[in-house]
Amino acid sequence: MNHTPRTRTVVGCTLLATALGAGVTACGSSGNPLSAKPYDAAGLISFNGPTGAGKRADPDKPLEVTANGGEGSITDVTAQDSTGRYVAGELSADGSRWHSTAPLAANAHYTVTVSTEDQDGAPGRKVLTFDTSMPTSKKRLTVTFGPDAGEYGVGQPITAQLGQEVKDKTQRAVVERALRVESTPAVQGSWYWVDDKELHYRPKVYWPTHATVTVHSNLDGIRISDRLWGGASKPLTITTGDRLEAVTDAAAHHMTVYKDGVPIKVLPVTTGKPGFETRNGVKVVLAKQYFVRMRSTTVGIAAGTSDSYDLPVYWATRVTWSGEYVHAAPWSVGSQGSANVSHGCTGMSTANAEWFFDTVREGDIVKVVNSRGDQMEPFGNGFGDWNVDWKKWSTGSALTGGTQSASAESNAVRLQPTVL
Structure with a gap:
């Protein structure tokens, strides 16, 4: 970043404010040149998203924002869909290009906020919106969380039963990253892949007493593989009692x-x-x-x-x-x-x-x-x-460890015999 032009701009604004007299705002609503509102950066950037009514972006393609050569640089980009999910991305060191590093959701509405800086250091901003298309594959991965809603003891694990098998480590990471568990009070915990269709979540130690635990899936519309996309799943809330x-x-x-x-x-x-x-x-x-x-x-x-x-x-x-x-x-x-x-x-x-x-x-x-x-x-x-x-x-986590699963013996079909 070149700080010299910005310094000249600040001094110029200060001199102009002095020349106009007290109480007259020359640069920004407060008279402080640093409070100037960002200008519309539409001419400074290029965007690979769709333009025109009715057009939708292909969620399989990465999102990309570039700075027009020699006119300035990109300082920050945030991309978020209407459900609050952010898209991870990477900005080049020279601020010339930002691209997404995580898949977009299908059939979603996105808002992209691009912050820029021109050659004189003046801040710019452009807000872009677009929709993504429906996936071509009809296979959807749904998740059923357990147990049923209610109050449980502090040893109760959370279970996630998948509607389809997921074997690949990379695909497991996509799924696991979208399965969110939050507790109040907060605790450290992790998912464990029991097999290709079942995960268990537990804290490092037992749940706190009188805690509230909420579980939901952010998989809806997320691409897992060429033929499998995430579907909608019902969230779950449980509470804990005494230990x-x-x-x-x-x-x-x-x-x-x-x-x-x-x-x-x-x-x-x-x-x-x-x-x-x-x-x-x-x-x-x-x-x-x-x-x-x-x-x-x-x-x-x-x-x-x-x-x-x-x-x-x-x-x-x-x-x-x-x-x-x-x-x-x-x-x-x-x-x-x-x-x-x-x-x-x-x-x-x-x-x-x-x-x-x-x-x-x-x-x-x-x-x-x-x-x-x-x-x-x-x-x-x-x-x-x-x-x-x-x-x-x-x-047993696809994010923090390997793809270790339980043995075949420990995954036997649930029986209902009784012993004395």
């Missing part, structure tokens, strides 16, 4: 329930016996059912064998899709607090199970320690997301 954590020590045979870090109740329990050990790790409450008929045949135990069962079960809080619950087990009260005799569930007295059922909500944390069972799966059998450390979780 409820139930920690079961399988070796000590008791569960301690914490509210905002303070223990509020210790319950004697029984967990999985040898051969049916309860999974270790963090789980999240998936659902609550007052009554469940639990049958051993749903988990591969043949009817009529020594381990078979077919029982009515009450006050059942589900923590895995494969049938692990915290529930009333009046038949094992004599072992609760002293021995593990269940087929994998956490059993307690009817009164304690009713209290637990009434106290927790979906998204609350249920953790098992000191069991001889396997570790809770990260995905596919509920929400084991919190068993993935943050460093590894970050590698």
Whole structure:
């Protein structure tokens, strides 16, 4: 930028204001030469967008603004559509050219504000508007966010189910960048690609208590690939309640329930016996059912064998899709607090199970320690997301890591068996 011409212009304005006398404005509404309104820079720039009524820009082509040779330079460009989405761009070092570096949305209305400076340093501005055309491809990628709107525990992950598979890393980055999660209070979080059609979002640590979390997609009209464009998706808002954590020590045979870090109740329990050990790790409450008929045949135990069962079960809080619950087990009260005799569930007295059922909500944390069972799966059998450390979780993002996905075993189809 040449500062000498600008200095001469400022001095000239000051002298003119002095010559005209006090109270007379010669350069700008305040008499300050730096407050001069930018002139219309239409003659200083060229624009590759459409001109003329009814004409629309091809969203596949980059947007470009250039300064007419020798007449001045571009100092800044902002391009924004009617929904508030900005278009990323790059300005050359000499201010001669600006071009978009991110795709335009299809069927969108854009406003482009170009700031310039002429050879004398005087500021100019031009506002340009245009519309983009509809994409030629009919395939649209929609996103279904989960869970349903409502209040949840601080362990509830956000899910995004895609209407089409997205395998390519570059295309995944386009999709992920458009999936926006905002919380009040704000927290650090990230998406993880579970597979080609599903993403999970969680904070580095649990959500804050009494937070509001909003999720929406900016994909509508965005080009993802030659044959796939983003479609409209319904936004989601959830809130969180108190921080409820139930920690079961399988070796000590008791569960301690914490509210905002303070223990509020210790319950004697029984967990999985040898051969049916309860999974270790963090789980999240998936659902609550007052009554469940639990049958051993749903988990591969043949009817009529020594381990078979077919029982009515009450006050059942589900923590895995494969049938692990915290529930009333009046038949094992004599072992609760002293021995593990269940087929994998956490059993307690009817009164304690009713209290637990009434106290927790979906998204609350249920953790098992000191069991001889396997570790809770990260995905596919509920929400084991919190068993993935943050460093590894970050590698599951297309923006901050690789394209790591869960294994085939952890992405098994959700089943609805029940265990005791």
